[in-house]
Amino acid sequence: MSALHKLPGILLLIVCVSAVETHAQVTFERILNSAKEPQNWLTYSGDYTGHRFSTLDQVNTTNTHSLVAKWVYQTAATGKFETTPLVADGILYATGQDDRAFALDARTGRPLWLYQHPLPPDIRPCCGRVNRGLAILGDKVFLGTLDAHVIALDAKTGNVIWDVAAVDYKQGYSFTLAPLAVKKLVILGVSGGEYGIRGFIDAYDADTGQRKWRFYTVPGPGEPGHETWEGDSWKIGGAPAWTTGVYDPGTNQLFWPTGNPSPSNRGEGRAGDNLYSNSLLALDADTGRLNWHFQFTKHDEHDWDATQVPIMIESGNKHLIAQANRNGFFYVLDRSTGKLLSTNAYARTTWTDTKDAEGRPVPNKQSSPTPEGRTVCPGALGATNWMSPSFNSRTGLFYVTAREQCDIFSTAPQPYEVGHAYYGSAYFPSDKAEPYWGALRAIDPASGQVKWEFRHLSPTWSGLLSTAGGLLFTGDAEGNFIALEATSGKPLWHFQMGGAVYASPIAFAVDGKQYVAIAAGSSLYAFGLP
Amino acid sequence: MIDAIPASILAMLALIALLACSTLGEEVRNPLSGDPKAAKAGEFEFRINCAFCHGLGARGGGRGPDLTRAHKRHGDTDGDLFQNISQGIPGTAMPANGTNGQGVGMTDDEVWQIIAYLRSVQVQAPAKPVGNSVHGKELFYGDANCSSCHMVEGKGGRLGPDLTSVGTARTVESLVESVRNPSQRLAWGLTESTKEFAQEYETVTVVTADGQQIKGVTLNEDQFSLQIMDTTERIHLFEKDKLRSIQKSRKSLMPPYDSTILSDRDLDDVIAYLLSVSAK
Numbered sequence: 001m002s003a004l005h006k007l008p009g010i011l012l013l014i015v016c017v018s019a020v021e022t023h024a025q026v027t028f029e030r031i032l033n034s035a036k037e038p039q040n041w042l043t044y045s046g047d048y049t050g051h052r053f054s055t056l057d058q059v060n061t062t063n064t065h066s067l068v069a070k071w072v073y074q075t076a077a078t079g080k081f082e083t084t085p086l087v088a089d090g091i092l093y094a095t096g097q098d099d100r101a102f103a104l105d106a107r108t109g110r111p112l113w114l115y116q117h118p119l120p121p122d123i124r125p126c127c128g129r130v131n132r133g134l135a136i137l138g139d140k141v142f143l144g145t146l147d148a149h150v151i152a153l154d155a156k157t158g159n160v161i162w163d164v165a166a167v168d169y170k171q172g173y174s175f176t177l178a179p180l181a182v183k184k185l186v187i188l189g190v191s192g193g194e195y196g197i198r199g200f201i202d203a204y205d206a207d208t209g210q211r212k213w214r215f216y217t218v219p220g221p222g223e224p225g226h227e228t229w230e231g232d233s234w235k236i237g238g239a240p241a242w243t244t245g246v247y248d249p250g251t252n253q254l255f256w257p258t259g260n261p262s263p264s265n266r267g268e269g270r271a272g273d274n275l276y277s278n279s280l281l282a283l284d285a286d287t288g289r290l291n292w293h294f295q296f297t298k299h300d301e302h303d304w305d306a307t308q309v310p311i312m313i314e315s316g317n318k319h320l321i322a323q324a325n326r327n328g329f330f331y332v333l334d335r336s337t338g339k340l341l342s343t344n345a346y347a348r349t350t351w352t353d354t355k356d357a358e359g360r361p362v363p364n365k366q367s368s369p370t371p372e373g374r375t376v377c378p379g380a381l382g383a384t385n386w387m388s389p390s391f392n393s394r395t396g397l398f399y400v401t402a403r404e405q406c407d408i409f410s411t412a413p414q415p416y417e418v419g420h421a422y423y424g425s426a427y428f429p430s431d432k433a434e435p436y437w438g439a440l441r442a443i444d445p446a447s448g449q450v451k452w453e454f455r456h457l458s459p460t461w462s463g464l465l466s467t468a469g470g471l472l473f474t475g476d477a478e479g480n481f482i483a484l485e486a487t488s489g490k491p492l493w494h495f496q497m498g499g500a501v502y503a504s505p506i507a508f509a510v511d512g513k514q515y516v517a518i519a520a521g522s523s524l525y526a527f528g529l530p
Numbered sequence: 531m532i533d534a535i536p537a538s539i540l541a542m543l544a545l546i547a548l549l550a551c552s553t554l555g556e557e558v559r560n561p562l563s564g565d566p567k568a569a570k571a572g573e574f575e576f577r578i579n580c581a582f583c584h585g586l587g588a589r590g591g592g593r594g595p596d597l598t599r600a601h602k603r604h605g606d607t608d609g610d611l612f613q614n615i616s617q618g619i620p621g622t623a624m625p626a627n628g629t630n631g632q633g634v635g636m637t638d639d640e641v642w643q644i645i646a647y648l649r650s651v652q653v654q655a656p657a658k659p660v661g662n663s664v665h666g667k668e669l670f671y672g673d674a675n676c677s678s679c680h681m682v683e684g685k686g687g688r689l690g691p692d693l694t695s696v697g698t699a700r701t702v703e704s705l706v707e708s709v710r711n712p713s714q715r716l717a718w719g720l721t722e723s724t725k726e727f728a729q730e731y732e733t734v735t736v737v738t739a740d741g742q743q744i745k746g747v748t749l750n751e752d753q754f755s756l757q758i759m760d761t762t763e764r765i766h767l768f769e770k771d772k773l774r775s776i777q778k779s780r781k782s783l784m785p786p787y788d789s790t791i792l793s794d795r796d797l798d799d800v801i802a803y804l805l806s807v808s809a810k
Contacts, residue, residue: 125635129628373586410586414574420640426577428586435730457753478752494754 026088026136026155028183032249039509041087044133044178045388046465046506050246050311052390053466054507058514059529060469064483064493066530070515071109073524075100080461080502081519084133084178084388086141087508092517093155094524095131095178099145101153107510109526113158117145124419125174126194130502132244132386133178135186137206142186144175150188150204162209166190170419172197178244182254182285185212189241189256193305196236196262196422201245201254201281203288213288217241217258217276225275225293233270236416238262239277243307243386248319248335253291254283255312255321255335259305265369265380266301266411266424273298278306280323282338292338296325296360301369302351302409303380303427311391311398313445322445324389324400326382327351329361330448344448346441347383347402351376369409369425379407379436380427381459388463388504390472395486397442397451399472403459405436440464440474442489454489463504465516475501475518481525483516497525558609562639562646572647575640583623588651590701594624598651601809603698611645612638661795666803669796676800679784682807688763689747690784691731697801697808705801709792712782733783734758736766737774747783 026042034040034047038055045052059067075081075096085094092106099117104110123129125146135142140152140161147169152161167173172195179188185203193199199217204210217239219225229237238261245256261270261277276290278297283290296306304327312335313320321335328349332341340359351367367376381403389400412425438459442451454474462475472486477500483493499521507516517526562568576588583594590596600606604619615636618626628635636644670676677686680693696705707714735745736756746760756768756776761783770776785791792800 122637123635125628410577412574412577421575421578421636423574423578425574426581428582457751476753480753482753491753496752496754 025138028137028181031137031181038507039087040089041085041506041508042136043086044084044135044180044244045246045309048182048247048249048312050309050391051393051466052309052388052464052504052506053392053468055468056507056509056514057468057470058509058512059467059471059507059516061471061485061492063529064469064471067483067493067495067516067527068530069495070526070528072526073102073104073109073111075102075522075524077522080128080130081522081524082128082130082132082176082502083519083524084463084504085506085517085524086134086136087506088136088155090510091155092508093134093136093141094519095133095143097131097522098129099131099143101134101141101143101158103141103155103158104524106508106515106526109524115143115153115158115160117143117147117149117151119145120147120169123147123169123174124172124192124195125176126191126421130176131178132176132503135179135181137181137184137186140206142179142181142206144177144179144188146174146176148173148175148190150175150179150186150202150209152186152206152209164204164209164211166202166211167200171195172419172422175242177242180244180247180254181206182247185285187245187254187285189217189243189245189258191240191242193238193240193242193259193262193264193303194421194423195419196238196416197240198235198237199239199241199258199277201241201256201283201288203285215281215283215288215290217279217281219275228272228275230269230271236262236422237270237274237277238264239274239279240305241307242305243309246310246312246321247285248312250319251336252285253335254281254285255310256281256283257306257308257310257323259307260300260303263414263416263422263424264300264303265409265426266414267299267368268411268413268424270299274300278304280306280310280321280333280338282335294331294333294338294340296323296329296331297327298360298362301363301411302327302367302376304378304382307386308384309388311389313391313393313398315446320445322391322398324384324398324402324443326378326384327361328378328383330398330400330443330445332445332448342448344443346400346443346448346450348377348404348406349383350406369411371410371412371425373408373410373428375406375408377406378403379405380409381405381407385461387461387502390464390466391445392466392472392486394468395442395466396444396446397486398445399464399466399486400441400443401460401462401464401474402439402441402453403436404438405459438477440472440484440489452489454484454491460501461503462501462518465505465507467507467516473505473516473518475503475505475520477501479520481505481518481520481527495525495527497521497523499523558607558612560608560612560642560645560649562642563608563649565646566650568643568646569650570647571640572643572645572650575636575644576647579627579636580644588648590704595699596701597648598653599698600652601698603695603808608645611648612641615641615644661798661800661802663799663802663806665796666799666801666806669792669800670803674787674792674796674800682804689759689761693804693807695808697805699808702801702805705804706797709787709797709800711786712784713780713786731782733779733781735777735779736768738768739772739774741774745783748778
């Protein structure tokens with residue numbers, strides 16, 4: 001990259017550093033215009049588009065080799081550490097295992113405060129006592145908890161400003177995602193697809209904690225879509241919404257993805273498409289009213305939640321939204337209408353041979369789980385999962401963490417019991433299968449084709465970050481943090497962090513110095529130039 | 531006298547502690563014992579939380595032991611099972627309840643349901659091993675040459691897996707398969723959540739920058755480095771980009787023992803030996 005190319009970024013940094021003193025409040029306008037302050041990371045995906053792209057370019061392809069660890073913060077907790085930190089004006093805010101939240105001096109990693117939510121002993125989280133991050137708005141940060149509370153903390157002290165119980169956690173509901181702050185609202189979707197919940201997306205007044213709207217992702221009697229559920233199955237239909245959505249200010253719409261119908265591995269008893277499971281929902285941000293929906297996997301029997309961060313892409317005068325789905329296909333939709341424009345496989349898939357009239361891949365008969373079990377690709381963890389993808393408008397590439405693993409899916413009748421796991425049996429690895437592996441893949445959204453891949457030794461749960469420095473960052477299951485050339489996937493630098501990565505990286509700057517941060521093991525690492 | 535009082539209190543405390551321990555280990559009974567409904571519910575829980583490693587039906591998978599056997603290496607009582615499911619088993623791949631990242635966390639009741647299920651599928655009187663364990667030991671350390679690569683109770687080679695506890699960790703069928711056709715299924719790596727030690731005994735051949743060829747098994751590996759043990763048990767630590775080539779193979783370094791090398795009867799004896807060691 002030429003020196004001239006770097007100049008605007010540096011100028012921007014200087015402007016923004018002087019702005020540190022003046023901003024006390026993180027307003028909606030600041031998040032909306034987050035591109036103007038690339039030293040901060042103000043929302044889960046970096047901005048509302050979902051790109052997870054940083055315009056910082058101080059760290060770039062010419063100097064990545066000299067990156068060093070600048071500080072490490074340890075949560076002293078066990079379990080998967082899935083946080084995406086936020087950074088505002090020199091302070092880093094993040095969450096840890098067991099619903100910890102903390103604020104650090106972003107330059108040194110020294111803690112300013114620590115909040116630990118008192119969790120009841122009988123919480124029912126699927127898949128670990130995890131949390132993926134906070135939202136920030138005004139002088140508060142917002143946390144969704146494993147006992148289904150929504151909590152506003154004072155950003156300066158960690159004191160609780162308000163705390164509301166969204167729903168009864170004993171029925172299997174929890175929050176694990178980072179909320180999304182839009183206008184004066186804090187928006188978040190519920191987890192619990194393993195417990196036969198009825199999924200929803202909620203919006204709370206950021207000042208008071210009062211709930212402003214709730215959208216049930218399983219329609220009730222009389223609502224459109226209700227007919228896609230057999231009998232009373234809608235009451236326990238699942239369709240959680242456990243990944244942070246994106247926001248389009250142009251149309252004031254949220255685009256929010258949803259998860260599997262319950263029970264996940266048994267379609268019997270819930271005949272129909274099971275709306276709005278495994279869908280992308282276009283919701284009015286002020287009211288939660290549904291404008292359109294697109295269902296990726298109808299009547300899912302493989303736990304293929306569509307809970308992957310969707311990415312808004314502008315292509316000429318077309319307003320697109322793209323998702324690399326857990327079912328192994330890359331979808332591009334017109335986000336004005338929800339119309340499907342293209343689908344292409346980006347990982348090995350054996351569950352479909354044909355497409356419907358809209359172009360949506362439809363399951364073949366051989367993919368439906370049986371009591372003895374059937375091998376299907378991708379496996380239950382999907383061709384990708386919740387780890388964030390990244391889009392770099394300069395390379396024009398959509399980057400996704402992919403997993404190549406097939407599983408045996410079995411099914412068995414299972415009675416529903418409130419608050420008990422409700423899968424309809426389980427998946428397990430095939431003894432005959434090859435060892436599974438992973439890859440970082442670069443997809444050209446225009447053609448849907450994979451342009452290149454960087455192969456991982458084993459599948460990773462790391463999300464991705466791309467930067468204006470021509471870089472792409474990822475972590476791996478063996479504990480490496482890796483910088484690659486964004487155009488080619490060539491690895492340029494790595495650091496062994498000593499713990500597997502279950503998180504997505506971010507970039508920020510303090511005092512004009514760029515950092516890249518990621519969680520690994522039980523530690524949060526920040527890297528920078530010497 | 532003042533000294534004597536604390537001593538007697540200590541003795542009493544020790545006794546109480548001893549009783550408490552024995553209560554935990556032996557006296558704790560499954561409150562759902564013998565309840566067929568609880569066993570059925572436990573089967574669902576088992577499929578979701580345990581079958582990934584222990585197989586459908588609890589008969590053991592590539593990763594976890596056969597749990598239908600009455601004797602379990604880490605304890606057979608209800609209390610032992612409850613403890614092992616709830617807290618995991620240190621030093622093994624068995625995670626604590628709710629921490630493996632695969633299934634969901636279980637309530638105490640659900641753990642008891644699983645134990646009720648395991649009791650319902652337990653083979654009450656396992657068939658006595660047909661082989662002669664004394665002769666099996668002789669073969670292991672002698673003519674069959676197993677000990678040149680495998681260790682049992684601290685004696686033997688290092689190139690292959692330590693087989694001290696393999697008798698409880700694997701089914702007899704999988705032991706037979708591993709001897710007759712070692713490449714059929716190499717040891718499984720651990721699941722990702724415990725991936726820090728992922729030895730699969732893959733065969734690896736590297737050529738160093740100066741042209742030296744080294745063959746061995748992979749101890750560990752990541753994107754950028756490789757740790758191997760060669761056939762003389764020397765450990766080599768490599769940076770991958772400094773090697774001329776790396777060739778990995780799923781063909782085991784262990785030669786297949788067909789019935790001309792090791793008769794069915796001798797194989798039974800070796801397995802009887804391994805079962806007798808692991809039953810200790």
